[in-house]
Amino acid sequence: MGNRLSQLYNSLNTQPGxxxxxxxxxxxxxxKWVAEDANNIEIAAEPHPGKRISKxxxxxxxxxxxFQEVPPRKxxxxxxxxxxxxxxxxxxxTESPAHExxxxxxxxxxxxxxxxxxxMRTHLKTCPPEKANSLFKCYNxxxxxxxxxxxxxxxxxxxxVVGVMEEFNLSACLIxxxxxxxxxxxxxxxxxxxxKPEVIKKINDHGVVHHGNTYITTAEERGLIEALTDQDQKLYNAALLKFRRDVKNAEQAFGVTLCGGKQ
Known part of the structure; x- marks a missing residue:
């Protein structure tokens, strides 16, 4: 990954735990995850070799x-x-070895x-959700x-915080x-x-050849996608507004300019 994101990752890993x-x-x-934290232990190195410490x-x-019940701190x-x-x-x-x-x-x-x-969407009112989600045995x-x-x-x-993948560096810094x-x-x-922050250089592409941000679609495909994601588009637009506002608020609160740069 880019040098700046490597530094960020190292900064995060200095947190306790x-x-x-x-x-x-x-x-x-x-x-349950929180309750099990006490069991996340490892064998300590020097100066106390063999001592079991909580991580x-x-x-x-x-x-x-x-999931809204018992929400975490953030x-x-x-x-x-x-x-x-x-x-x-x-x-x-269709291309990832994980789904072969x-x-x-x-x-x-x-x-x-x-x-x-x-x-399938035209039949959703009468089609059980589990049946709809099983179509082609992959993503809905x-x-x-x-x-x-x-x-x-x-x-x-x-x-x-709601980050956006299209501005991953800035989202990572805001988070x-x-x-x-x-x-x-x-x-x-x-x-x-x-x-300027570097763009991520090492990306896990899951073994696929074609990618969403570079694949050229037809007019028909774009129309079908728009129809299938009408609510997602509203959500994404709302997320962008929140993201921009939160970046501005964070920069004002800490008196800095957060590193960004579109991917």
Missing amino acids: RVCNHFAAPTSAYP PCWLHMSESRY QVTLLRDPATHVISMYFHC SRWKFMPTSLSEWLREWTE PINMQTSYVGGTGDLDEKFD ATSVMGKVPHACNCTAATEP
């Missing part, structure tokens, strides 16, 4: 849905432009996949982000500042002589 990635585990398990999680991450999330997100879903399901066992269930073209989901692109955050409204009530309660050195671009 560790970052715990729960992958797709449901966020409703958060109380609690100071940051929990999950790819699951928003909640943050990242959203993505709905169009590029949907395109990425398709190619992740499901390739055979997927349509052979993006257009066909979008048409099938558009048809119908307003996926909206379903994960629990609607298009009240982002301020649900999340302390780090909120979580740590201070601006990490790697995120302070106040000085005029401060070098």
